[in-house]
Amino acid sequence: MKDIELFAFDLDGTLLDTAPDFFKSVNILRQKYNLDEADYVQVRSLVSQGAASLAAYALELKLDETEAIEFHRQELLEIYEECCLDATKPFDGVDTLLAKLNEKQIKWGIVTNKPRKFAEKIVINKLDKHNPPFLVCPDDVGARKPEPDGLIQALKISNTNSKNSIYIGDHRIDIEAGKNAKMITGAAAYGYIPLEDDANNWGAKYIFLHAKEIETLT
Incomplete structure (x- = not known):
């Protein structure tokens, strides 16, 4: 690959x-x-x-x-x-992962269903040291995941082909959105998986049990 x-x-x-x-x-x-x-x-x-x-x-x-x-x-x-800023923090391994992406000059960014009003405030407070290249919210594209609009916007911003791009998320709709955008998909199985669900059943190409495992793809 x-x-x-x-x-x-x-x-x-x-x-x-x-x-x-x-x-x-x-x-x-x-x-x-x-x-x-x-x-x-x-x-x-x-x-x-x-x-x-x-x-x-x-x-x-x-x-x-x-x-x-x-x-x-x-x-x-x-x-x-x-x-919303009281106890929120990066998952273990995320700071190291983002620092490595920046060090290697690999493109990255955020596509969320969170309204920009909240997402921007939190990203600036918790992730600003990593200089996130882009943040795409439903407000920006007029659609929420699993619609691919946010991811398509991310591909345009980064000038990247979907076949060489991965979307990583902790919900079934994230994987659906990634597939709808024709991207590689990865399930963050360390995240907020619904109690009755199993990330192994989402059809993602990769399953990550810890954020540090994502580094193996860099």
Whole structure:
């Protein structure tokens, strides 16, 4: 296989461990409605599914209660905005990985479903020392993964062929998005895998149990 020329990464659950701050946000929301503390393992497994899933879990809502979920999603995000930098940090091995990519002058960047309002703030605070070459959010392309729009934008920004590029993420939709963009795919199995799911079943070309394993492709 030709050398990989672009490493594109998901953000939450792949580069950054954001679960502690989401856990804090969920519990603040639950306290407001006189509910007991949430289960950390459950919250962690839902982070990559987005704020709507977290809000539904936090207030024990049924999936068809769409209006209530949307209302409390906004409520949760307002809480999260105030604490999203408190405990978030790169996963073990990520700093070394990104430093190595920069040292070798290998292209890399971030494609996330996180709104730019949050993603940019967090990336600047937690990853700025690595000078991320690009950050693509749904706001930028008008679509969320598994649609390939964000990854196609990343390929254009980096002027890279999809066949020589890899997208790495911790959710099934990340792998679907990578395939939709005709990229090589890698599953970050150390991330926020839904409890009922298994990264081995996603059809990714590579499975990474630790961020340091990604270095073997550089």
